[in-house]
Amino acid sequence: MPLVSIQGLTVALPPGADRDKAVDDVSLDVGRNEIVCIVGESGSGKSLTAHAIMGLLPRGVTAAGGRILFDGVDLLKETPRALRKRRGRDIAMIFQDPMAALNPVVNIGRQVTEQIRAHRAISEAEALKQAGALLGEMGLKDVPSLLKAYPHQLSGGQRQRVMIAMALSLSPQLLIADEPTTALDVTTQAQILKLIKRIQAEREMSVLLITHDFGVVADMADKVAVMRHGRVLESGVVGEVLGNPSHAYTRALIAAVPRGESQLPPPPDVRPLVEVSGLTKRFRRGGLFSRGAVNTAVDNVSLTLSRGETLGIVGESGSGKSTLARCVIRLLDPDAGEILLDGADIAHMKPGELRPLRRRIQMVFQDPFSSLNPRQTVGDIITIGPRIYGEDPKDARARAVDILRLVGLNPETMNRLPHEFSGGQRQRIGLARALMLRPDVLIADEPVSALDVTVQAQVLQLLDDVRRQMNLAMLFITHDMRVAAQVCHRVMVMRHGKVVETGVTRDIFANPSSEYTRALVAAIPGRQTR
Amino acid sequence: MKLHYIAMRLVKTVLVAIAVVLLSFFMIRLAPGDVATVMAGQSGYADEAYMKSLRAEYGLDQPVPVQLWKYVSAVAHGDLGTSYVRSQPVLTIIMERLPNTLLLDAFALVVAAVGGIWLGGIAARRPGSAIDNATTVLAMFFYSVPQFWLGMMMMLVFAVWLGWLPPFGIETMGADYTGLARMGDVAVHILLPGTTLAFYFMASYARLTRTAMIEVADQDFVKTARAKGIPERQVARRHILRNALIPLITFAGLQASILVGGNVLVENVFSWPGVGTLAYEAVDSRDNPLLLGIFIVTAILVSLFNLVTDIAYSIADPRVELGK
Numbered sequence: 001m002p003l004v005s006i007q008g009l010t011v012a013l014p015p016g017a018d019r020d021k022a023v024d025d026v027s028l029d030v031g032r033n034e035i036v037c038i039v040g041e042s043g044s045g046k047s048l049t050a051h052a053i054m055g056l057l058p059r060g061v062t063a064a065g066g067r068i069l070f071d072g073v074d075l076l077k078e079t080p081r082a083l084r085k086r087r088g089r090d091i092a093m094i095f096q097d098p099m100a101a102l103n104p105v106v107n108i109g110r111q112v113t114e115q116i117r118a119h120r121a122i123s124e125a126e127a128l129k130q131a132g133a134l135l136g137e138m139g140l141k142d143v144p145s146l147l148k149a150y151p152h153q154l155s156g157g158q159r160q161r162v163m164i165a166m167a168l169s170l171s172p173q174l175l176i177a178d179e180p181t182t183a184l185d186v187t188t189q190a191q192i193l194k195l196i197k198r199i200q201a202e203r204e205m206s207v208l209l210i211t212h213d214f215g216v217v218a219d220m221a222d223k224v225a226v227m228r229h230g231r232v233l234e235s236g237v238v239g240e241v242l243g244n245p246s247h248a249y250t251r252a253l254i255a256a257v258p259r260g261e262s263q264l265p266p267p268p269d270v271r272p273l274v275e276v277s278g279l280t281k282r283f284r285r286g287g288l289f290s291r292g293a294v295n296t297a298v299d300n301v302s303l304t305l306s307r308g309e310t311l312g313i314v315g316e317s318g319s320g321k322s323t324l325a326r327c328v329i330r331l332l333d334p335d336a337g338e339i340l341l342d343g344a345d346i347a348h349m350k351p352g353e354l355r356p357l358r359r360r361i362q363m364v365f366q367d368p369f370s371s372l373n374p375r376q377t378v379g380d381i382i383t384i385g386p387r388i389y390g391e392d393p394k395d396a397r398a399r400a401v402d403i404l405r406l407v408g409l410n411p412e413t414m415n416r417l418p419h420e421f422s423g424g425q426r427q428r429i430g431l432a433r434a435l436m437l438r439p440d441v442l443i444a445d446e447p448v449s450a451l452d453v454t455v456q457a458q459v460l461q462l463l464d465d466v467r468r469q470m471n472l473a474m475l476f477i478t479h480d481m482r483v484a485a486q487v488c489h490r491v492m493v494m495r496h497g498k499v500v501e502t503g504v505t506r507d508i509f510a511n512p513s514s515e516y517t518r519a520l521v522a523a524i525p526g527r528q529t530r
Numbered sequence: 531m532k533l534h535y536i537a538m539r540l541v542k543t544v545l546v547a548i549a550v551v552l553l554s555f556f557m558i559r560l561a562p563g564d565v566a567t568v569m570a571g572q573s574g575y576a577d578e579a580y581m582k583s584l585r586a587e588y589g590l591d592q593p594v595p596v597q598l599w600k601y602v603s604a605v606a607h608g609d610l611g612t613s614y615v616r617s618q619p620v621l622t623i624i625m626e627r628l629p630n631t632l633l634l635d636a637f638a639l640v641v642a643a644v645g646g647i648w649l650g651g652i653a654a655r656r657p658g659s660a661i662d663n664a665t666t667v668l669a670m671f672f673y674s675v676p677q678f679w680l681g682m683m684m685m686l687v688f689a690v691w692l693g694w695l696p697p698f699g700i701e702t703m704g705a706d707y708t709g710l711a712r713m714g715d716v717a718v719h720i721l722l723p724g725t726t727l728a729f730y731f732m733a734s735y736a737r738l739t740r741t742a743m744i745e746v747a748d749q750d751f752v753k754t755a756r757a758k759g760i761p762e763r764q765v766a767r768r769h770i771l772r773n774a775l776i777p778l779i780t781f782a783g784l785q786a787s788i789l790v791g792g793n794v795l796v797e798n799v800f801s802w803p804g805v806g807t808l809a810y811e812a813v814d815s816r817d818n819p820l821l822l823g824i825f826i827v828t829a830i831l832v833s834l835f836n837l838v839t840d841i842a843y844s845i846a847d848p849r850v851e852l853g854k
Contacts, residue, residue, distance in 0.1 A: 084756075084761065085759060087758065089759055092757065100749065101750045103751040103768075103769055103773070104773070104849055105773055105776070105848060115760065118758060118760045150848040166754075
């Protein structure tokens with residue numbers, strides 16, 4: 001008998017939602033001592049399936065049918081009290097963003113002991129001892145001060161380790177991990193996945209891992225189930241599903257995962273359009289009376305970028321890659337160094353001198369939900385730039401029709417508001433807005449990291465097509481090595497504000513010259529399996 | 531770092547006090563009439579010579595810059611001047627009244643906070659339920675009725691009709707209670723003005739608590755708490771309420787600042803011998819030194835309350851560091 005057997009589970013959404021059922025007749029087994037992955041894109045119902053097992057469906061969302069057998073007991077028929085006692089003790093769960101998942105005003109020690117003491121009658125001191133031992137087991141250092149620390153004082157990886165320690169504190173039989181590494185840096189992601197795999201083997205538990213990333217599936221899963229629109233499309237042993245997918249959607253999902261192998265030829269050898277040298281940006285903290293600490297976010301960075309070329313800037317959070325981009329577009333004023341655009345130094349230009357040149361460098365932002373003004377129509381958003389530069393509104397609108405077609409949107413969308421569009425469509429609107437100004441340089445700051453894999457693939461393709469057609473110089477900022485490999489001619493790896501190495505993408509992946517780049521390449525999920 | 535920050539804030543408090551002295555010194559002079567016109571009116575006749583002698587007596591015949599200089603240098607030495615009407619040092623008069631106002635404020639603040647958080651918590655548990663709607667309506671009612679009217683109605687019902695509570699004052703006149711008996715007497719007297727004041731703020735606390743709790747209840751860490759199998763009461767108290775209370779600290783600080791100047795309306799309706807009634811009397815009799823003194827003392831107290839609020843905030847929320 002499997003540990004968990006989900007049979008015909010249906011989860012109903014409240015009236016007025018965009019569909020009736022979030023999960024529709026889903027059946028799935030999780031055996032003892034195995035890792036099962038549920039893969040799917042947003043809206044596939046993978047997360048709600050996991051929440052249904054925990055009995056933690058959001059308000060208004062209900063399990064409308066089916067059974068969830070845990071060790072033979074139907075969890076859907078258990079009393080709230082019995083289910084509460086099971087949570088944390090028999091079934092534990094960790095979440096996507098460990099910063100949000102930890103209480104910001106309660107210290108780490110208390111958050112771990114709280115769980116132990118909710119289920120066992122032991123003293124706080126005894127629980128604290130157990131908590132300390134668990135944190136050590138998760139590979140965390142300096143446990144005594146960690147127990148007294150608050151979540152915001154920890155790094156992302158430390159926080160997720162704390163979450164895992166908490167989840168394991170009562171030795172549950174099942175660990176549910178809902179996208180546990182999506183919010184983390186690549187190298188941290190690899191460590192956390194390794195940790196989950198290690199403790200699973202050591203403790204012989206079952207793990208249900210929710211993910212959107214087939215690379216993670218390849219590294220982690222014994223079995224896999226692919227979900228879409230609330231249904232399981234196919235499931236089976238991981239080798240079979242990955243090696244011989246029976247469903248077209250599974251094939252599309254697997255194909256959409258960037259390979260991590262560059263197919264682009266080396267860049268054309270011409271005089272650079274953008275030359276950055278010795279760029280430095282420092283941030284000072286502190287006020288009127290105090291001197292405050294100085295943080296050098298970008299430290300003596302130099303780069304060149306030619307027309308028709310895509311330069312990838314790769315790094316983990318805090319590497320300074322976004323600050324660098326913001327300096328190049330002069331949203332931030334650099335402290336030192338020069339930025340030559342066609343030979344003119346824009347690093348220290350006064351606002352009046354800079355204004356006519358601003359048009360030439362445009363940016364596409366990471367979050368397509370917050371980068372578009374929710375109260376402006378698409379037409380206004382994309383034509384306001386040219387109108388500011390004196391273009392006749394009628395001409396601008398006529399041109400907008402062409403640009404919208406170019407980015408794959410229907411020109412009729414011009415009168416609609418951003419919230420009516422999906423994430424991928426919004427990113428297309430953001431790109432159209434940038435292209436309307438006929439830029440020479442396009443800066444794309446993590447343009448696909450908020451998107452589902454299949455949408456991600458489409459937007460990457462679009463960016464590459466547009467670069468080719470308009471002969472754009474593109475600065476492509478990403479934390480994802482696989483994405484960088486797909487669209488960049490050259491890659492520059494950054495860490496702690498400094499350039500680690502720069503080179504042609506193929507060479508960087510095949511022969512990384514620095515230890516850090518090697519670690520980044522090794523951390524790419526699914527790499528060992530391929 | 532912390533001590534340095536607090537010292538800087540105290541320096542700023544002095545700067546605020548100086549600004550308040552200058553501003554109010556001139557603003558008070560914008561109002562028509564002075565203490566001479568009031569006194570002449572009270573005495574029944576007003577000939578030029580008498581008015582002139584009155585003005586000379588209070589130094590009002592001197593040029594304004596001279597008056598200002600004299601006043602500022604006296605304040606710098608801790609002398610807030612002498613009341614025209616009462617012929618007593620201003621500081622002595624204010625210090626006599628201030629404890630009464632602070633007592634009333636503290637009572638109102640505690641009742642408002644405890645009652646409001648309790649009501650807001652109930653409302654937040656089931657948004658849209660009958661209890662939620664009832665607290666919302668009640669909160670809006672107390673928020674929108676004028677305080678003096680509410681005070682008079684409370685007085686009418688509980689003092690006049692039911693006769694349960696004394697209608698005004700801080701203690702029974704001529705009873706001369708001492709010790710515990712006196713405390714009990716004051717406690718009975720504070721109920722009507724205290725709850726009148728509290729009701730207004732309680733409504734705001736209830737609304738704020740409700741909103742904050744509903745917002746916090748949606749956060750991931752609350753889901754984590756439930757996933758840990760913690761009893762629902764503990765989830766509500768340690769995880770939801772504890773986080774929802776943080777924004778209330780700011781509000782409590784604001785409320786304390788508003789109240790410390792004395793609530794002119796409520797104190798007057800209940801003849802509460804506090805700074806509010808004192809300010810009213812000072813305006814009425816054009817007693818400028820007294821009014822200026824009240825402004826200065828209030829400004830300093832408001833600055834101090836703000837500092838205390840900031841310190842409390844940094845204790846309640848470990849993410850907030852003083853001075854950052």
